[in-house]
Amino acid sequence: MMNNKINQDDINKAVWGACDTFRGTVDPSIYKDFVLTMLFLKYISDVHQDKYDELKKEYGDSPELINEMMDTQSFKIPVGATFWDLYELRNTAGNGSRIDQALHAIEEANGTKLKNVFQDISFNTDKLGDEKQKNDILRHLMEDFGKPTLSLRPSRVGSLDVIGNAYEYLIKHFAASSGKSAGEFYTPPEVSDLLSIILEPVEGDTICDPACGSGSLLMKCGKQIQKNFNGSKQYALFGQEAIGSTWSLAKMNMFLHGEDNHRIEWGDTIRNPKLQDKDGGLLHFDVVTANPPFSLDKWGHENAADDHFGRFRRGVPPKTKGDYAFISHMIETLKPQTGRMGVVVPHGVLFRASTEGTIRKQLIDENLLDTVIGLPEKLFFGTGIPAAILLFKKQKSDSKVLFIDASSGFKSGKNQNVLTAENIQKIVDTVKARTTTDKYSYLATLQEIAENDYNLNIPRYVDTFEEEAEIDLMAIRGERLALQAKLGELEAEMTSYLEELGYGV
Numbered sequence: 001m002m003n004n005k006i007n008q009d010d011i012n013k014a015v016w017g018a019c020d021t022f023r024g025t026v027d028p029s030i031y032k033d034f035v036l037t038m039l040f041l042k043y044i045s046d047v048h049q050d051k052y053d054e055l056k057k058e059y060g061d062s063p064e065l066i067n068e069m070m071d072t073q074s075f076k077i078p079v080g081a082t083f084w085d086l087y088e089l090r091n092t093a094g095n096g097s098r099i100d101q102a103l104h105a106i107e108e109a110n111g112t113k114l115k116n117v118f119q120d121i122s123f124n125t126d127k128l129g130d131e132k133q134k135n136d137i138l139r140h141l142m143e144d145f146g147k148p149t150l151s152l153r154p155s156r157v158g159s160l161d162v163i164g165n166a167y168e169y170l171i172k173h174f175a176a177s178s179g180k181s182a183g184e185f186y187t188p189p190e191v192s193d194l195l196s197i198i199l200e201p202v203e204g205d206t207i208c209d210p211a212c213g214s215g216s217l218l219m220k221c222g223k224q225i226q227k228n229f230n231g232s233k234q235y236a237l238f239g240q241e242a243i244g245s246t247w248s249l250a251k252m253n254m255f256l257h258g259e260d261n262h263r264i265e266w267g268d269t270i271r272n273p274k275l276q277d278k279d280g281g282l283l284h285f286d287v288v289t290a291n292p293p294f295s296l297d298k299w300g301h302e303n304a305a306d307d308h309f310g311r312f313r314r315g316v317p318p319k320t321k322g323d324y325a326f327i328s329h330m331i332e333t334l335k336p337q338t339g340r341m342g343v344v345v346p347h348g349v350l351f352r353a354s355t356e357g358t359i360r361k362q363l364i365d366e367n368l369l370d371t372v373i374g375l376p377e378k379l380f381f382g383t384g385i386p387a388a389i390l391l392f393k394k395q396k397s398d399s400k401v402l403f404i405d406a407s408s409g410f411k412s413g414k415n416q417n418v419l420t421a422e423n424i425q426k427i428v429d430t431v432k433a434r435t436t437t438d439k440y441s442y443l444a445t446l447q448e449i450a451e452n453d454y455n456l457n458i459p460r461y462v463d464t465f466e467e468e469a470e471i472d473l474m475a476i477r478g479e480r481l482a483l484q485a486k487l488g489e490l491e492a493e494m495t496s497y498l499e500e501l502g503y504g505v
Contacts, residue, residue, distance in 0.1 A: 006156055006157055008162055011150070011163075011166045014144075014150045015035070015170055016173060018038070018145060018150075019170075021137055021144060022137065025137065026128060026137075028174055032170070033245050033248075034121070034123060035170060037252070038145055039145070039163075039166065039170070039256075041103070042145045043152045043163050044075045045082040046083075046153045046154075047152075050153040050154050076110055077106055077109065078105045078108075078109050083142070083145065083146075087142050090138075090143065093131070093135055095139060096123045096124030096125065096135070097124045099124070100123055117248050118248065120244035121245060121248060123138060168216060168253075176416070186213055186381060187213065188380060189216070190379070190424060192216055192220040193220060193424060194427060194428070195217060196223070197224060197424070197428050198389075199221065199289055199340055200224075200340075201222075201224050202225065203235065204234055204235065205225065205236075205286040205287055205338075206236050206283075206285045206287070207235060207237055208287070209240075209290050210239070210273075210292075210326065210329060210330060210333070211240070211269060211290045211292040211293065212240060212264060213241060214246060214249045215250035215251075215254055215264065217289060217291065218237045218259075218262075218289075221235075221287060221289065222237055235261070237254070237259060237261065237263070238275055238283065239264045240264070240267060240269045240275060241265075247264065247265075251264055263275070268300065269326070270326070270329060282333050284334060284336075284339065285334065286340070288340075290343050291344040292323070292326035292344070293322070294345070294383065295322065295348065296321070296322035296323070297321075297322070299317070299321075299322030301316065301325075314359045314363065315362070321348070321352075323345055323348070323349045323356075324356050326343065327343055327363075335394065337394065337395055338394070340391070340392070341391065342392075343390050344387050344388075344389055345387060346388075347374075347457075349390070350455070350456035350457050351456060360454055361454040364449055365446070368393065368396075369401050369456075370393045370396055370401065371390070371391035371402040371431055372390060372402070372456050373388060373390075373404045373406055373431075374386065374388050374406055374407045375387050375388060375389065375419075376407050376408065376419070377407070377417065378417040379416065400434075401446070402430075402434050402444075403442045403444060403461040404440065404441045405440060406426070406427050409422075411423075426440075439464045440464075442461040444461050
Protein backbone atom coordinates (compact mmCIF):
# COMPACT_ATOMS: atom_id res chain seq x y z
CA MET A 1 0.00 0.00 0.00
CA MET A 2 1.44 3.36 -0.98
CA ASN A 3 1.86 6.12 1.51
CA ASN A 4 -1.09 8.47 1.06
CA LYS A 5 1.18 11.49 1.44
CA ILE A 6 1.97 13.12 -1.88
CA ASN A 7 3.57 16.44 -2.71
CA GLN A 8 3.69 18.67 -5.74
CA ASP A 9 7.45 18.29 -6.31
CA ASP A 10 7.21 14.49 -6.51
CA ILE A 11 4.47 14.71 -9.15
CA ASN A 12 6.30 17.42 -11.09
CA LYS A 13 9.58 15.49 -11.15
CA ALA A 14 7.83 12.29 -12.18
CA VAL A 15 5.96 13.84 -15.12
CA TRP A 16 9.04 15.79 -16.24
CA GLY A 17 11.02 12.55 -16.02
CA ALA A 18 8.49 10.94 -18.37
CA CYS A 19 9.70 13.39 -21.02
CA ASP A 20 13.10 11.64 -21.06
CA THR A 21 11.47 8.96 -23.22
CA PHE A 22 11.31 11.48 -26.09
CA ARG A 23 14.41 13.61 -25.58
CA GLY A 24 16.92 13.34 -28.38
CA THR A 25 14.36 11.57 -30.59
CA VAL A 26 11.40 13.94 -30.88
CA ASP A 27 11.21 17.76 -30.74
CA PRO A 28 9.58 19.17 -27.55
CA SER A 29 7.03 21.09 -29.65
CA ILE A 30 5.76 17.69 -30.84
CA TYR A 31 6.09 15.50 -27.76
CA LYS A 32 4.44 17.98 -25.37
CA ASP A 33 1.05 16.94 -26.75
CA PHE A 34 1.76 13.25 -26.05
CA VAL A 35 2.96 13.82 -22.49
CA LEU A 36 0.16 16.23 -21.56
CA THR A 37 -2.53 14.01 -23.11
CA MET A 38 -1.15 10.96 -21.31
CA LEU A 39 -1.25 12.89 -18.01
CA PHE A 40 -4.91 13.70 -18.67
CA LEU A 41 -5.74 10.07 -19.56
CA LYS A 42 -3.88 8.78 -16.49
CA TYR A 43 -5.69 11.21 -14.20
CA ILE A 44 -9.22 10.43 -15.40
CA SER A 45 -8.38 6.70 -15.35
CA ASP A 46 -7.16 6.89 -11.74
CA VAL A 47 -10.26 8.85 -10.71
CA HIS A 48 -12.37 6.21 -12.49
CA GLN A 49 -10.52 3.33 -10.77
CA ASP A 50 -10.80 4.99 -7.36
CA LYS A 51 -14.54 5.38 -7.77
CA TYR A 52 -14.92 1.82 -9.08
CA ASP A 53 -13.11 0.38 -6.04
CA GLU A 54 -15.23 2.54 -3.72
CA LEU A 55 -18.48 1.31 -5.29
CA LYS A 56 -17.24 -2.27 -5.31
CA LYS A 57 -16.71 -2.12 -1.55
CA GLU A 58 -20.25 -0.80 -1.11
CA TYR A 59 -22.15 -2.99 -3.60
CA GLY A 60 -19.95 -6.08 -3.92
CA ASP A 61 -18.95 -7.75 -7.18
CA SER A 62 -21.80 -6.49 -9.36
CA PRO A 63 -20.16 -5.02 -12.52
CA GLU A 64 -23.44 -3.99 -14.22
CA LEU A 65 -24.69 -2.01 -11.22
CA ILE A 66 -21.27 -0.46 -10.63
CA ASN A 67 -20.87 0.53 -14.30
CA GLU A 68 -24.34 2.08 -14.29
CA MET A 69 -23.44 4.18 -11.25
CA MET A 70 -20.04 5.07 -12.73
CA ASP A 71 -21.83 6.82 -15.60
CA THR A 72 -22.81 9.61 -13.22
CA GLN A 73 -19.15 10.52 -12.64
CA SER A 74 -17.20 13.40 -14.18
CA PHE A 75 -15.96 11.42 -17.19
CA LYS A 76 -17.28 8.21 -18.71
CA ILE A 77 -14.55 5.77 -19.75
CA PRO A 78 -15.69 2.86 -21.92
CA VAL A 79 -14.52 -0.67 -21.11
CA GLY A 80 -11.00 -1.23 -22.44
CA ALA A 81 -10.19 2.49 -22.77
CA THR A 82 -8.58 3.31 -19.41
CA PHE A 83 -4.87 3.95 -19.04
CA TRP A 84 -4.52 0.65 -17.21
CA ASP A 85 -6.16 -1.29 -20.05
CA LEU A 86 -3.56 0.15 -22.41
CA TYR A 87 -0.77 -0.43 -19.89
CA GLU A 88 -1.56 -4.16 -19.70
CA LEU A 89 -0.99 -4.47 -23.46
CA ARG A 90 2.10 -2.22 -23.61
CA ASN A 91 4.45 -5.06 -24.65
CA THR A 92 2.27 -5.93 -27.63
CA ALA A 93 2.60 -4.30 -31.07
CA GLY A 94 0.12 -1.53 -31.88
CA ASN A 95 0.44 0.84 -28.89
CA GLY A 96 -0.12 3.94 -31.07
CA SER A 97 -3.36 2.74 -32.65
CA ARG A 98 -4.67 1.37 -29.32
CA ILE A 99 -4.11 4.70 -27.55
CA ASP A 100 -5.79 6.60 -30.41
CA GLN A 101 -8.79 4.23 -30.31
CA ALA A 102 -9.11 4.63 -26.54
CA LEU A 103 -9.03 8.44 -26.77
CA HIS A 104 -11.61 8.37 -29.56
CA ALA A 105 -13.87 6.11 -27.47
CA ILE A 106 -13.56 8.43 -24.44
CA GLU A 107 -14.36 11.44 -26.65
CA GLU A 108 -17.45 9.71 -28.05
CA ALA A 109 -18.65 8.56 -24.61
CA ASN A 110 -18.57 12.09 -23.17
CA GLY A 111 -20.65 13.89 -25.79
CA THR A 112 -20.09 17.64 -26.06
CA LYS A 113 -17.80 17.75 -23.01
CA LEU A 114 -14.75 16.35 -24.82
CA LYS A 115 -15.92 16.79 -28.41
CA ASN A 116 -12.91 17.01 -30.81
CA VAL A 117 -10.46 17.41 -27.90
CA PHE A 118 -8.19 14.62 -29.15
CA GLN A 119 -8.65 15.15 -32.90
CA ASP A 120 -5.32 16.96 -33.37
CA ILE A 121 -3.38 14.48 -31.24
CA SER A 122 -2.44 11.11 -32.73
CA PHE A 123 -0.11 8.67 -30.97
CA ASN A 124 -0.05 6.51 -34.09
CA THR A 125 2.16 8.92 -36.01
CA ASP A 126 5.36 8.57 -38.03
CA LYS A 127 6.75 11.52 -36.03
CA LEU A 128 7.68 8.95 -33.37
CA GLY A 129 9.71 6.90 -35.87
CA ASP A 130 9.11 3.51 -37.47
CA GLU A 131 6.62 1.02 -36.00
CA LYS A 132 9.11 -0.64 -33.62
CA GLN A 133 10.59 2.64 -32.32
CA LYS A 134 7.11 4.13 -31.91
CA ASN A 135 5.93 1.08 -29.98
CA ASP A 136 8.99 1.19 -27.70
CA ILE A 137 8.65 4.93 -27.03
CA LEU A 138 4.97 4.58 -26.12
CA ARG A 139 5.69 1.52 -23.94
CA HIS A 140 8.29 3.52 -22.01
CA LEU A 141 5.86 6.44 -21.71
CA MET A 142 3.15 4.21 -20.23
CA GLU A 143 5.65 2.60 -17.87
CA ASP A 144 6.70 6.06 -16.65
CA PHE A 145 3.09 7.02 -15.98
CA GLY A 146 2.40 3.59 -14.46
CA LYS A 147 4.96 4.09 -11.67
CA PRO A 148 3.57 4.24 -8.10
CA THR A 149 4.86 7.83 -7.76
CA LEU A 150 2.36 8.88 -10.41
CA SER A 151 -0.67 7.32 -8.78
CA LEU A 152 -3.15 10.16 -9.24
CA ARG A 153 -6.08 8.63 -7.37
CA PRO A 154 -8.11 11.24 -5.46
CA SER A 155 -7.82 9.09 -2.31
CA ARG A 156 -4.06 9.68 -2.52
CA VAL A 157 -3.89 13.12 -4.14
CA GLY A 158 -6.63 14.74 -2.07
CA SER A 159 -6.60 17.96 -4.12
CA LEU A 160 -7.42 18.33 -7.80
CA ASP A 161 -4.94 21.19 -8.03
CA VAL A 162 -1.98 18.85 -7.56
CA ILE A 163 -2.77 17.49 -11.03
CA GLY A 164 -3.61 20.89 -12.47
CA ASN A 165 -0.38 22.31 -11.09
CA ALA A 166 1.63 19.47 -12.63
CA TYR A 167 -0.01 20.28 -15.96
CA GLU A 168 0.93 23.95 -15.60
CA TYR A 169 4.47 22.95 -14.58
CA LEU A 170 4.87 20.89 -17.74
CA ILE A 171 3.44 23.61 -19.98
CA LYS A 172 5.86 26.15 -18.48
CA HIS A 173 8.86 23.87 -19.09
CA PHE A 174 7.75 23.14 -22.64
CA ALA A 175 7.41 26.86 -23.24
CA ALA A 176 10.95 27.44 -21.95
CA SER A 177 12.40 24.79 -24.26
CA SER A 178 10.25 25.55 -27.30
CA GLY A 179 11.66 29.02 -27.92
CA LYS A 180 9.64 31.36 -30.11
CA SER A 181 6.60 29.11 -30.56
CA ALA A 182 5.95 29.13 -26.81
CA GLY A 183 4.08 32.43 -27.02
CA GLU A 184 1.33 30.57 -28.81
CA PHE A 185 0.26 28.73 -25.71
CA TYR A 186 1.80 30.18 -22.58
CA THR A 187 1.90 33.45 -20.63
CA PRO A 188 4.46 33.62 -17.79
CA PRO A 189 2.64 32.96 -14.48
CA GLU A 190 3.73 36.25 -12.90
CA VAL A 191 2.20 38.25 -15.78
CA SER A 192 -1.03 36.23 -15.47
CA ASP A 193 -1.00 36.85 -11.71
CA LEU A 194 -0.58 40.59 -12.25
CA LEU A 195 -3.42 40.81 -14.79
CA SER A 196 -5.77 38.70 -12.69
CA ILE A 197 -5.20 40.93 -9.64
CA ILE A 198 -5.45 44.36 -11.28
CA LEU A 199 -8.64 43.44 -13.21
CA GLU A 200 -10.34 42.64 -9.87
CA PRO A 201 -12.73 39.88 -11.01
CA VAL A 202 -15.69 39.41 -8.65
CA GLU A 203 -18.47 36.89 -8.05
CA GLY A 204 -20.88 36.62 -10.97
CA ASP A 205 -18.37 37.91 -13.54
CA THR A 206 -18.08 36.53 -17.04
CA ILE A 207 -14.41 36.44 -18.02
CA CYS A 208 -13.04 36.06 -21.55
CA ASP A 209 -9.64 35.53 -23.18
CA PRO A 210 -9.97 35.69 -27.00
CA ALA A 211 -6.42 34.32 -27.49
CA CYS A 212 -6.49 31.90 -24.58
CA GLY A 213 -3.60 29.53 -25.37
CA SER A 214 -3.56 26.81 -22.70
CA GLY A 215 -6.05 28.76 -20.57
CA SER A 216 -3.78 29.69 -17.66
CA LEU A 217 -4.68 33.42 -17.65
CA LEU A 218 -8.40 32.62 -17.56
CA MET A 219 -7.95 30.21 -14.68
CA LYS A 220 -5.87 32.74 -12.73
CA CYS A 221 -8.84 35.13 -12.91
CA GLY A 222 -11.10 32.37 -11.61
CA LYS A 223 -8.66 31.64 -8.78
CA GLN A 224 -8.77 35.31 -7.74
CA ILE A 225 -12.54 35.05 -7.25
CA GLN A 226 -12.17 31.80 -5.29
CA LYS A 227 -9.50 33.44 -3.11
CA ASN A 228 -11.42 36.65 -2.42
CA PHE A 229 -14.94 35.19 -2.11
CA ASN A 230 -14.55 32.16 0.21
CA GLY A 231 -13.91 29.60 -2.52
CA SER A 232 -16.87 30.76 -4.64
CA LYS A 233 -17.12 29.36 -8.15
CA GLN A 234 -19.86 31.77 -9.21
CA TYR A 235 -18.23 32.91 -12.44
CA ALA A 236 -17.95 31.69 -16.02
CA LEU A 237 -14.83 31.40 -18.19
CA PHE A 238 -14.89 31.93 -21.95
CA GLY A 239 -12.08 31.67 -24.48
CA GLN A 240 -11.13 31.12 -28.08
CA GLU A 241 -7.93 29.60 -29.48
CA ALA A 242 -6.87 29.32 -33.13
CA ILE A 243 -4.42 26.40 -32.91
CA GLY A 244 -6.15 23.02 -32.59
CA SER A 245 -3.62 21.24 -30.37
CA THR A 246 -3.37 24.28 -28.06
CA TRP A 247 -7.17 24.45 -27.84
CA SER A 248 -7.09 20.79 -26.76
CA LEU A 249 -4.56 21.67 -24.05
CA ALA A 250 -6.85 24.45 -22.81
CA LYS A 251 -9.83 22.09 -22.59
CA MET A 252 -7.87 19.42 -20.71
CA ASN A 253 -6.30 22.09 -18.48
CA MET A 254 -9.75 23.40 -17.51
CA PHE A 255 -11.00 19.95 -16.49
CA LEU A 256 -7.81 19.13 -14.59
CA HIS A 257 -8.24 22.34 -12.57
CA GLY A 258 -11.88 21.59 -11.84
CA GLU A 259 -13.12 24.51 -13.99
CA ASP A 260 -16.27 22.89 -15.35
CA ASN A 261 -18.11 26.18 -16.05
CA HIS A 262 -16.20 27.11 -19.18
CA ARG A 263 -16.76 27.57 -22.89
CA ILE A 264 -13.59 27.40 -24.96
CA GLU A 265 -14.04 27.63 -28.73
CA TRP A 266 -11.64 26.60 -31.46
CA GLY A 267 -11.13 29.04 -34.32
CA ASP A 268 -9.60 32.31 -35.46
CA THR A 269 -10.93 35.07 -33.19
CA ILE A 270 -10.47 37.88 -35.72
CA ARG A 271 -11.67 36.11 -38.86
CA ASN A 272 -14.30 33.96 -37.17
CA PRO A 273 -15.30 34.94 -33.62
CA LYS A 274 -17.16 31.98 -32.14
CA LEU A 275 -18.33 33.52 -28.86
CA GLN A 276 -21.68 34.82 -30.11
CA ASP A 277 -25.12 35.27 -28.58
CA LYS A 278 -28.28 33.58 -29.88
CA ASP A 279 -28.87 36.45 -32.32
CA GLY A 280 -25.43 36.14 -33.92
CA GLY A 281 -23.93 39.17 -32.16
CA LEU A 282 -20.72 39.18 -30.12
CA LEU A 283 -21.06 38.07 -26.51
CA HIS A 284 -20.18 40.76 -23.96
CA PHE A 285 -18.16 40.18 -20.80
CA ASP A 286 -17.32 41.82 -17.48
CA VAL A 287 -13.60 41.06 -17.82
CA VAL A 288 -11.68 40.60 -21.08
CA THR A 289 -7.97 39.84 -20.91
CA ALA A 290 -5.36 38.40 -23.28
CA ASN A 291 -1.74 38.07 -24.27
CA PRO A 292 -2.28 37.97 -28.06
CA PRO A 293 0.55 37.11 -30.47
CA PHE A 294 2.77 40.19 -30.88
CA SER A 295 2.42 42.06 -34.19
CA LEU A 296 0.77 39.14 -35.96
CA ASP A 297 1.23 39.08 -39.72
CA LYS A 298 -1.67 37.86 -41.91
CA TRP A 299 -4.28 38.45 -39.20
CA GLY A 300 -7.25 38.91 -41.53
CA HIS A 301 -6.74 42.42 -42.93
CA GLU A 302 -8.35 41.50 -46.27
CA ASN A 303 -11.89 41.25 -44.84
CA ALA A 304 -11.64 43.61 -41.87
CA ALA A 305 -13.17 46.66 -43.58
CA ASP A 306 -16.39 44.69 -44.12
CA ASP A 307 -16.51 43.17 -40.63
CA HIS A 308 -20.23 42.80 -39.88
CA PHE A 309 -19.59 43.05 -36.12
CA GLY A 310 -18.30 46.60 -36.61
CA ARG A 311 -15.11 45.89 -34.67
CA PHE A 312 -12.90 48.03 -36.91
CA ARG A 313 -15.03 51.17 -37.09
CA ARG A 314 -12.19 53.19 -35.54
CA GLY A 315 -9.87 52.08 -38.33
CA VAL A 316 -8.45 48.94 -39.93
CA PRO A 317 -5.06 47.95 -38.45
CA PRO A 318 -2.10 47.53 -40.85
CA LYS A 319 -1.84 44.32 -42.83
CA THR A 320 1.33 43.06 -41.12
CA LYS A 321 0.58 44.03 -37.51
CA GLY A 322 -2.51 42.58 -35.85
CA ASP A 323 -2.08 44.13 -32.39
CA TYR A 324 -4.93 46.64 -32.79
CA ALA A 325 -7.11 43.96 -34.38
CA PHE A 326 -7.12 42.09 -31.07
CA ILE A 327 -7.50 45.32 -29.07
CA SER A 328 -10.45 46.41 -31.25
CA HIS A 329 -12.11 43.01 -30.90
CA MET A 330 -11.68 43.03 -27.13
CA ILE A 331 -13.08 46.56 -26.73
CA GLU A 332 -16.21 45.55 -28.65
CA THR A 333 -16.83 42.58 -26.31
CA LEU A 334 -16.90 44.64 -23.09
CA LYS A 335 -20.16 45.07 -21.18
CA PRO A 336 -21.21 48.75 -21.25
CA GLN A 337 -21.24 49.27 -17.47
CA THR A 338 -18.87 46.77 -15.84
CA GLY A 339 -16.55 46.00 -18.78
CA ARG A 340 -12.83 46.19 -18.01
CA MET A 341 -9.92 44.88 -19.98
CA GLY A 342 -6.20 44.10 -19.73
CA VAL A 343 -4.07 43.27 -22.76
CA VAL A 344 -0.34 42.58 -23.18
CA VAL A 345 1.17 44.43 -26.16
CA PRO A 346 4.58 45.22 -27.69
CA HIS A 347 5.71 48.83 -27.13
CA GLY A 348 5.14 49.75 -30.79
CA VAL A 349 1.41 49.81 -30.01
CA LEU A 350 2.05 52.88 -27.83
CA PHE A 351 3.52 55.10 -30.52
CA ARG A 352 3.26 53.72 -34.08
CA ALA A 353 1.60 56.19 -36.44
CA SER A 354 -0.67 55.74 -39.52
CA THR A 355 -3.88 53.72 -38.92
CA GLU A 356 -2.68 52.53 -35.53
CA GLY A 357 -2.28 56.16 -34.48
CA THR A 358 -5.84 56.89 -35.67
CA ILE A 359 -7.29 53.97 -33.66
CA ARG A 360 -5.24 54.92 -30.59
CA LYS A 361 -6.44 58.55 -30.76
CA GLN A 362 -10.06 57.42 -30.97
CA LEU A 363 -9.75 55.09 -27.98
CA ILE A 364 -8.17 57.88 -25.91
CA ASP A 365 -10.72 60.49 -27.02
CA GLU A 366 -13.53 58.11 -26.03
CA ASN A 367 -11.87 57.96 -22.56
CA LEU A 368 -11.60 54.17 -22.69
CA LEU A 369 -7.87 53.92 -21.94
CA ASP A 370 -7.27 53.75 -18.19
CA THR A 371 -3.64 52.72 -17.53
CA VAL A 372 -0.38 52.02 -19.39
CA ILE A 373 2.16 49.77 -17.61
CA GLY A 374 5.67 49.27 -18.96
CA LEU A 375 7.06 45.84 -18.06
CA PRO A 376 10.68 44.65 -17.84
CA GLU A 377 12.43 43.03 -20.80
CA LYS A 378 12.91 39.25 -21.20
CA LEU A 379 9.73 38.28 -19.32
CA PHE A 380 8.19 36.38 -22.21
CA PHE A 381 9.32 33.12 -23.79
CA GLY A 382 10.68 33.48 -27.30
CA THR A 383 11.26 37.25 -27.23
CA GLY A 384 13.60 39.53 -25.31
CA ILE A 385 11.66 42.71 -26.08
CA PRO A 386 9.89 44.49 -23.23
CA ALA A 387 6.10 44.53 -23.34
CA ALA A 388 3.41 46.75 -21.89
CA ILE A 389 -0.03 46.18 -20.39
CA LEU A 390 -2.92 48.41 -21.45
CA LEU A 391 -5.94 48.62 -19.16
CA PHE A 392 -9.27 49.85 -20.58
CA LYS A 393 -12.56 50.54 -18.79
CA LYS A 394 -16.02 51.24 -20.13
CA GLN A 395 -16.89 53.38 -17.10
CA LYS A 396 -13.95 55.35 -15.73
CA SER A 397 -13.88 57.49 -12.59
CA ASP A 398 -11.83 60.26 -14.27
CA SER A 399 -10.67 61.58 -17.64
CA LYS A 400 -7.01 60.71 -17.15
CA VAL A 401 -4.53 57.96 -18.02
CA LEU A 402 -2.11 56.52 -15.48
CA PHE A 403 1.40 55.70 -16.76
CA ILE A 404 3.60 53.27 -14.79
CA ASP A 405 7.23 52.55 -15.58
CA ALA A 406 7.81 49.13 -13.98
CA SER A 407 10.64 48.25 -16.38
CA SER A 408 13.35 48.08 -13.72
CA GLY A 409 11.41 46.04 -11.14
CA PHE A 410 12.35 42.40 -11.74
CA LYS A 411 14.55 39.52 -10.62
CA SER A 412 17.22 38.53 -13.16
CA GLY A 413 17.16 34.99 -14.51
CA LYS A 414 19.50 33.04 -16.76
CA ASN A 415 17.17 33.03 -19.77
CA GLN A 416 14.09 34.82 -18.46
CA ASN A 417 13.56 37.67 -16.03
CA VAL A 418 10.72 37.31 -13.53
CA LEU A 419 8.44 39.63 -11.61
CA THR A 420 8.69 39.01 -7.86
CA ALA A 421 5.71 39.23 -5.49
CA GLU A 422 7.04 42.64 -4.36
CA ASN A 423 7.30 43.90 -7.97
CA ILE A 424 3.71 42.81 -8.62
CA GLN A 425 2.44 44.37 -5.38
CA LYS A 426 4.08 47.71 -6.21
CA ILE A 427 2.30 47.80 -9.59
CA VAL A 428 -1.03 46.78 -8.01
CA ASP A 429 -0.74 49.44 -5.27
CA THR A 430 0.11 52.12 -7.85
CA VAL A 431 -2.84 51.15 -10.06
CA LYS A 432 -5.18 51.40 -7.04
CA ALA A 433 -3.73 54.69 -5.76
CA ARG A 434 -3.89 56.22 -9.25
CA THR A 435 -1.45 59.00 -8.40
CA THR A 436 1.87 60.40 -9.61
CA THR A 437 4.95 59.00 -7.83
CA ASP A 438 8.50 60.14 -8.44
CA LYS A 439 10.30 58.22 -11.21
CA TYR A 440 7.61 55.48 -11.26
CA SER A 441 4.17 56.76 -12.28
CA TYR A 442 2.38 59.76 -13.74
CA LEU A 443 -1.33 60.57 -13.96
CA ALA A 444 -1.76 62.40 -17.27
CA THR A 445 -4.75 64.41 -18.46
CA LEU A 446 -6.21 63.68 -21.91
CA GLN A 447 -5.08 67.18 -22.90
CA GLU A 448 -1.45 66.34 -22.07
CA ILE A 449 -1.71 63.19 -24.16
CA ALA A 450 -3.21 65.18 -27.05
CA GLU A 451 -0.32 67.67 -26.77
CA ASN A 452 2.02 64.68 -27.17
CA ASP A 453 0.22 63.81 -30.45
CA TYR A 454 -1.45 60.82 -28.72
CA ASN A 455 1.93 59.17 -28.34
CA LEU A 456 1.82 56.89 -25.27
CA ASN A 457 5.55 56.22 -25.05
CA ILE A 458 6.07 55.97 -21.29
CA PRO A 459 9.29 58.09 -20.99
CA ARG A 460 7.26 61.06 -22.29
CA TYR A 461 5.28 60.96 -19.05
CA VAL A 462 7.42 59.21 -16.40
CA ASP A 463 10.86 60.77 -15.95
CA THR A 464 13.21 58.06 -14.66
CA PHE A 465 16.40 60.05 -15.35
CA GLU A 466 18.82 59.82 -12.45
CA GLU A 467 21.08 62.84 -12.05
CA GLU A 468 24.71 61.96 -11.56
CA ALA A 469 25.96 62.72 -8.07
CA GLU A 470 28.22 65.79 -7.86
CA ILE A 471 31.90 64.88 -7.86
CA ASP A 472 33.83 66.11 -4.78
CA LEU A 473 37.14 67.08 -6.40
CA MET A 474 38.84 67.99 -3.11
CA ALA A 475 38.01 64.56 -1.63
CA ILE A 476 39.36 62.83 -4.73
CA ARG A 477 42.56 64.95 -4.53
CA GLY A 478 42.99 63.93 -0.91
CA GLU A 479 42.61 60.23 -1.79
CA ARG A 480 45.12 60.64 -4.61
CA LEU A 481 47.75 62.27 -2.33
CA ALA A 482 47.28 59.50 0.24
CA LEU A 483 47.80 56.85 -2.45
CA GLN A 484 50.91 58.65 -3.71
CA ALA A 485 52.36 58.66 -0.18
CA LYS A 486 51.59 54.94 0.20
CA LEU A 487 53.21 54.24 -3.16
CA GLY A 488 56.35 56.11 -2.01
CA GLU A 489 56.56 53.93 1.12
CA LEU A 490 56.20 50.74 -0.95
CA GLU A 491 58.89 51.88 -3.41
CA ALA A 492 61.34 52.55 -0.50
CA GLU A 493 60.51 49.14 0.99
CA MET A 494 61.14 47.39 -2.34
CA THR A 495 64.53 49.20 -2.75
CA SER A 496 65.60 48.02 0.71
CA TYR A 497 64.75 44.36 -0.11
CA LEU A 498 66.64 44.49 -3.37
CA GLU A 499 69.76 45.97 -1.66
CA GLU A 500 69.66 43.17 0.96
CA LEU A 501 69.61 40.57 -1.82
CA GLY A 502 72.68 42.17 -3.43
CA TYR A 503 70.98 43.80 -6.38
CA GLY A 504 72.33 47.22 -7.28
CA VAL A 505 69.56 49.74 -7.51
